[in-house]
Amino acid sequence: MTDKSVVQAFLEAAAEGNIEALKKHLEQGVDINARNRQKRTAILTAAMNDKLEAVSFLVEAGADVDLQDETCFNPFLFGCINGKLELVKMMIKAGTNLELLTRFGGVGITPASEKGHVDIVRELVTTTDINVNHTNFVGWTPLIEAIILGDGGEKQQTIIRLLIEHGCNVHMVDKYGVTPLELARRKGYTEIENILLEAGAK
The missing domain is CATH 1.25.40.20 (Ankyrin repeat-containing domain)
Known part of the structure; x- marks a missing residue:
């Protein structure tokens, strides 16, 4: 399902850390790796809003932790740049690709x-x-x-x-x-x- 409004609602649920809403969207067939215009995924959106429970839920649900947005952010690189130790630990445990590059x-x-x-x-x-x-x-x-x-x-x-x-x-x-x-x-x-x-x- 690639409907923009559905993707937007899915990402908003991630930003709010609303796990119940995330579950419902996934049950309704939303692509867990769907991206908005900035190429941002739900797991990155959750990470950027410090919603670590939602990040954990999305990891368990099979989200791709390595997809980068148009500024090269993924949860791991965002965490490294912004000093988010718990997020970095979560991404290491999730097997993130350590060779992906920042925009520099x-x-x-x-x-x-x-x-x-x-x-x-x-x-x-x-x-x-x-x-x-x-x-x-x-x-x-x-x-x-x-x-x-x-x-x-x-x-x-x-x-x-x-x-x-x-x-x-x-x-x-x-x-x-x-x-x-x-x-x-x-x-x-x-x-x-x-x-x-x-x-x-x-």
Whole structure:
């Protein structure tokens, strides 16, 4: 069933976390992966409105957790970008594809590192095999993102330690050939510089 008004009602039920309404729509034959004009699915709509019970219900009902909207959001990437730890955990458990990209070409750990979401970075490096050395469209690894776009504070320092502990390559340069160590020095982030030096950066 692809009727736009039916899809809209289904997505509104997801936004409200109305599980009974979601059940009724599915019983009436609504495609669980139906999308609106923004290519947003019910499970993404529920995730973006913090309706985790509805997210869980839709996972159990067979929703595709990897479908991305026109801004590249799916529940997992939305959670990584916005610091939604429980949502991220749910999506990892649901078998989300860790290689899907944000609109800037990063994987989930890339924006989480940039934005200082320590708990999410810790979850990703300790419970998944996500690529900690993934390079995005502008040639930045999660480590470089954490240095260039962070404030050099404790959260970023913790994230950089976590990345290093879990296999991040401290020698991978940006697209101009500049090392993470040099980038940290340019920003005046002495603590991060020291962490990198301890890890053998040059």
